[in-house]
Amino acid sequence: MLKNYFKVAFRNIWKNKVFSAINIVGLAIGMATCIVIMLFVFYERSFDKVHQGNIYRLDEVQKFEGMVAPQKVALSMYPMGPTLKNEYPEIRDFTRINAFNKVPLRYGEKKMELPAALWVDSNFLQMFDFKLIEGDKKGVLKEPNSIVLSEKSARSIFGEENPIGKSLVHYGGDTLALKVTGVMEDVPANSHLQFDALLSFSTIARPDFMNNWGGNWLVTYLELAPGTDIASLEKKFPAFLQKYMKEGGWKFYELFLQPLADVHAKSVDITHDYINYQKFDRSYTYIFSIVAIIVLIIACVNFMNLSTARSTGRAKEVGIRKSIGAQRSQLAGQFIGESVLLSFISLVLAVILVKLILPYMVDFSQRALGFAIFSNPLLLLGVLAGTVLVGVFSGLYPAAFLSSFEPVRVLKGTLTIGKSNFRNALVIAQFTSAVFLIIATGFAVKQLRFMRDKDPGFSREQVVIIPLDSKSSPKYQSLKDELLSGSFVEAVSGSGQRLGNNLHQTGVSFKGEGPLRKMASSQVIVDPDYLSLYKIKLVVGRNFTHDVSENARTYIINESLAKELLKDEPKLTLQSLIGRRFGFSGMDSTSTIVGVAKDFNFNSLHHKIETLCLFNQKDWGYSEMSVRVKGKDAKQAVESIRSVWSKMSPESPFTYSFLDDHFAELYEADSQVSEIVGILAGLAIFVSCLGLFGLASYSAERRIKEIGVRKVMGASVAGIVALLSRDFVKLVLVSIVIASPIAWWAVRRWLQDFAYRIDIEWWVFALAGVLAIAVALLTISFQSIKAAMSNPVKSLRSE
Structure with missing residues (x-):
């Protein structure tokens, strides 16, 4: 009996090549997506599991x-x-x-x-x-x-x-x-x-x-x-x-x-986290898992839809088998078995796809992902069990539906299968998921671009950062003078910390009209040319000077710190802060504020701008040197800097990085998330359209005689295409209506994690809807136009 079931299954697959191919390709893409994403998720969850201690x-x-x-x-x-x-x-x-x-x-x-x-x-x-x-x-x-x-x-x-x-x-x-x-x-x-x-x-x-x-x-x-x-x-x-x-x-x-x-995965809200390799937000792994499963479910839905839509093709088979004694449970078991067989065929294709995709995923995610399926018994067992589960899930409803046919009505030819509300619901679920992902991708890309393109309040392009150690730091001024004498360098400055990090905080004191006030503020030790090199604007006051008598006695604060200082000083204004006593706790009585700088984002846009004071104290030395290079030939400029370094400080290693690259790293995880969600959205649309293509093909095939009659009666090609497309477009429109509020809620929740974020604009939802309709129409129209342009004589010949 099992041998017979396999024969029937293979014959049915071969007889319906197009629909079988749609199911196999859809399931394979869903499986491959799930496997790759789960490899990423399991890798993320494996961090630090080697350590057994509490x-x-x-x-x-x-x-x-x-x-x-x-x-x-x-x-x-x-x-x-x-x-x-x-x-x-x-x-x-x-x-x-x-x-x-x-x-x-x-x-x-x-x-x-x-x-x-x-x-x-x-x-x-x-x-x-x-x-x-x-x-x-x-x-x-x-x-x-x-x-x-x-x-x-x-x-x-x-x-x-x-x-x-x-x-x-x-x-x-x-x-x-x-x-x-x-x-x-x-x-x-x-x-x-x-x-x-x-x-x-x-x-x-x-x-x-x-x-x-x-x-x-x-x-x-x-x-x-x-x-x-x-x-x-x-x-x-x-x-x-x-x-x-x-x-x-x-x-x-x-x-x-x-x-x-x-x-590793739950430290997103923890700052100054310098020893945490590839820190990642665990909530994103949940998102990836859910979306990957959605893509797989969409592929399973295709199977259900196509199997039930083409049920009339197997109605006589069911009727004959029931009339000679086959039980409903046997028929259901056969159909589920066919689904599982199709699932295993899809698995072979999925494994090939994973092997092809994985090197690109490793390079993109910078994770050591591996898919040693045959050398890892647990992985192999998990994949096989998942394949059986997918097959059973996909075939359960078609098996129940097909095995329910009454043999008398089937054999008399009185069985009619009308529109299926359940099948329509499945199509709506597919496109709701796809539209949701399109909207989510749109906002993720917009937020990432916003963070990358937003003016941070200072210029970070063409800036080379060179670390200084205890041997090169004392030579800072000589290095600076030598670099400025060359033709490739526009400006040089030194600092105690790098922009784009959580800056160190220290206790500061301020003397306004009231009692001495003590608080904490982020601080950076800089040289007098720091604001000029980074093109940081002053709101009031002046920049540092090169007058040695001012060393360690002048401060420039940002607007956020100025507002904090003025909070309890109703008589003071921004301008009146200039000349006020300010400095580190235990400050020199002569140290004062000389300027207020416009707020700038010295960290990523995940964080609000903190209070900040800049302090000119060259006697303490600098931990790094910033060099703004001229022109666009960065490679030649770096070689020029290297030459000066080798001559002036040969005992210290020369290492460098570009500041804009450093800031790009701050948004690397966000970039990975937006790209992965975008890829998954594309796959969801593609798999959904595969199912839509199959349903459109079946619909055109089922109504071929109706189309022939309409053409003989004078119907136009455009009218027939509209007739065949109308029902599907209605389902996509319903999907858009359902997906939009869900996406609005989810995007709103996600954006709350950013201190600086985009607005949720209506046109993104409209664009996603138009895109979904356009893709659906493109998918449907191919079969609709083909049916509309067919010769009515051929379709009506049997009449």
Whole structure:
């Protein structure tokens, strides 16, 4: 019997080639889409799963006066880890981390640069389950000046030599002699901690660090006892802060714990999160999963629609089989089996599509996605089970529908199958989903363009950023003068931090008409040409000068800070702030505000503009140099800068980046989301149109004699096309009406995550509707025109 079922199934597939191809291609696209998206989702969810310990990251909420809003930060204070461990038995252990990038090392005469390294406590490799190839986890980081290399780094430095015990020199900034004490496996790509080397914290730690309450410059991880009540432990933290932070400083902080599994995907609202590789919003993985399943369901709906629409073609088969004793359950089982068979044929095509698509997805997403279906039993089992489920889901309604035919009516020829409200509902559901995705894509692209194109209030094009270390920073002025003497450089400036990051905050004091006011503000140390290079406009006051007597005594604040200062000063105006005493807490009595700069977005548009003060203090040195190059030949300009650097500061490595590239990275996740949703929207439309094409073909075929009669009676081609298209266009219009309010609600919710966002404009909905109708008409018209232009003699010959 099974053999007979297979024969009937294959014969039916071969007999209806077009409709079978539509089902197979639609299901294959839906399956391939689901597989690729789920590979991405599972990869995202796999971050940090290698670590078995009950590990939490210690984060802060900072709520200083003068801040636009309380701010979650991924930083903590040096003494917190050991002190918390001593205070609370629930905390079994701690480890602290501080990152530094582009690490210049020398081995003999050989120089190289590691992309990233971490200062860590000696127990780091005991808390985190990174695999050590050589060395003892308990001892490799115990001594000062110890360094553990990744396998890749060890090979690039030492080749085939045994690196253990070898000496390296860190020659950028402070010179350090380092001893290789261990080699570990390369860090997995799905770890939020990414590094090429580990250095012992004891190398740079000093005893006075334990008194540095208030200095947030590292990340602390805590290992808790199993079963620890996190909420109960967090309730103890206010008393802990009050105990150790004197003079009321504890009032400005809250502490909270974040599970290690949430660090990568649930830290979107946490700032100063510098050690979090490929940070991604987990809510987007839910969105991708839902949309991918929608595309698959649309493909299944095609199967249902086409199977039931062509039910008259198999009515006699059902009638004959029932008349010779076939049970309804047997017929239903056969039809479901045919659906499952079609699903497995689609799976073969889907696997081929995934293999072709995956390299592009890896490149686009910058994720190490893999599809080793035959070497991963769980993946293979999941795909096969999913295929059976898709087949059963697709065939369930057609099986129930076809097996319900009464044999007497079928064999007498009195069975009539009219319009199906259920089938129409399925078409509406398909196009509702597709229109929703078109609208969502439109707004996602608009928001991304808005963020990229909105004037941030400063000029970031043609700006080269060059990091400075403790050896090159003292040579800043000489480097600047030499660069300005060349023909490729327009302006040079130095700063303590880079635009496009969460800027450091510090305590500041202001003396207006009332009592001395203390608050917190973001701050950047800059040289006198900073505003000129970045073309930041002044609202009132003046720019910094090169007069050395003004060094460390003049401040320029932004409009947001000016408004904050004026909030409790009714007698003062913006202009009257000029000359007022202002500065870091414990300020020089002669330091004053000399200008107010127009607000500019020094961070991404995800965040509101914070209060900011710019401070001219060249004695402290700068951490990076900004160089605005002339013309469009950036490559030649960079080579010119490199030449000057090699001559003036040969002992420091030359590294650079373009500021606009840095800002592009801030919106990389948003760009990926908009593009993926756009691709899924296109696939949803395509699969929906495949089904529409099949239904239009069937409709034209079923009404071929009607069309012939109408043509003989004088109907025009345009009239017949309109007749055949009208019902389908009505369904698409209903879909647009349903999808629009749902899309409005979803887009509105999504845009609330952005501090600066576009308006929800009606024309995007109208454009999406017009596009959906146009695509539907184009799909339908092909078959409609073909039917309308056919020779009526052929269709009426049998009459």
